[in-house]
Amino acid sequence: MASENLLELNDIEAGYGRAALVLRGLTVKVPAGSVVCLVGPNGAGKSTVLKVASGMLAPRSGSIVVDGEEVTGSGPQSMIRHGLSHVLQGHSVFKEMTVAENVSLGAYTVKDKAEVQERVEFVKNLFPVVADRWAALAGALSGGQQKQVEFARSLMVSPKVVLLDEPSMGLDPKTTSVVFEQVVRMREAGIAVLLVEQNARRALETADIGCVLDLGRVHITGPAPELLEDPQLAELYLGGGGGTRDADPTEDPTPSEARSPELSSPAPERT
Ligand SMILES: Nc1ncnc2c1ncn2[C@@H]1O[C@H](COP(=O)(O)OP(=O)(O)O)[C@@H](O)[C@H]1O
Ligand SMILES: [Mg+2]
Numbered sequence: 001m002a003s004e005n006l007l008e009l010n011d012i013e014a015g016y017g018r019a020a021l022v023l024r025g026l027t028v029k030v031p032a033g034s035v036v037c038l039v040g041p042n043g044a045g046k047s048t049v050l051k052v053a054s055g056m057l058a059p060r061s062g063s064i065v066v067d068g069e070e071v072t073g074s075g076p077q078s079m080i081r082h083g084l085s086h087v088l089q090g091h092s093v094f095k096e097m098t099v100a101e102n103v104s105l106g107a108y109t110v111k112d113k114a115e116v117q118e119r120v121e122f123v124k125n126l127f128p129v130v131a132d133r134w135a136a137l138a139g140a141l142s143g144g145q146q147k148q149v150e151f152a153r154s155l156m157v158s159p160k161v162v163l164l165d166e167p168s169m170g171l172d173p174k175t176t177s178v179v180f181e182q183v184v185r186m187r188e189a190g191i192a193v194l195l196v197e198q199n200a201r202r203a204l205e206t207a208d209i210g211c212v213l214d215l216g217r218v219h220i221t222g223p224a225p226e227l228l229e230d231p232q233l234a235e236l237y238l239g240g241g242g243g244t245r246d247a248d249p250t251e252d253p254t255p256s257e258a259r260s261p262e263l264s265s266p267a268p269e270r271t
Contacts (some may be wrong), residue, residue, distance in 0.1 A: 050194065180205075
């Protein structure tokens with residue numbers, strides 16, 4: 001893994017309007033060739049981190065550096081040009097349009113037709129389901145397949161770093177695994193990933209580096225496998241020892257799922 005950072009968010013303070021700050025001195029670094037995962041409970045500010053990184057929300061203070069270049073204060077269009085692509089939380093495919101049309105929308109800033117064609121071949125190769133269902137209406141695809149269409153769309157601008165906001169949301173565990181496999185394939189294709197997840201344990205199993213968000217800062221960061229092994233972290237943020245520890249019913253009558261709903265299985269896919 002190369003050591004230089006493709007994205008640095010340094011000491012970021014950010015919030016909405018006059019409300020209290022959501023991010024209070026947050027620092028996250030995404031090295032080339034890596035998947036960095038930011039975990040934390042609902043409302044912790046995970047999506048806010050990605051909005052700051054993609055220029056949707058200007059930070060009050062701190063700096064954003066992309067591949068060595070300071071880009072703090074750039075808007076979304078400029079951030080795309082600098083190499084950041086953002087896959088928003090929730091489902092954003094246009095169901096009445098074909099997969100081809102959805103993916104092509106991602107290239108609306110790319111003028112060179114040959115380059116667009118090259119990117120189409122790249123994403124079809126990376127996401128076989130996108131190639132197989134190219135002419136189908138996006139609404140006819142399952143939720144997991146639609147997520148891959150969103151991934152493909154985000155890669156049409158040849159990003160250096162992709163920002164993924166809760167890609168597993170609303171997907172069943174099996175489909176979630178497929179989507180996380182595709183995240184690994186993006187890394188293998190040379191794209192760094194900043195992944196945000198409520199599904200902390202599953203995401204840390206996929207990531208190289210984990211960051212735990214608490215009170216608007218990165219509370220703990222380190223190699224993801226080490227975070228998964230840390231008993232205190234598991235207890236506080238990952239809903240106990242998960243599959244590796246037997247629950248002692250005399251210790252706490254509350255099932256760990258009840259304490260940490262974010263770690264229980266996501267709701268079954270509805271689409
Ligand atoms: N557009 C917005 N306007 C005002 N407050 C917002 C907005 N979006 C998020 N917030 C608030 O910011 C905090 C962090 O939200 P968010 O980043 O979406 O958390 P997460 O993605 O970790 O669930 C929450 O308290 C939320 O209510
Ligand atoms: Mg969110």
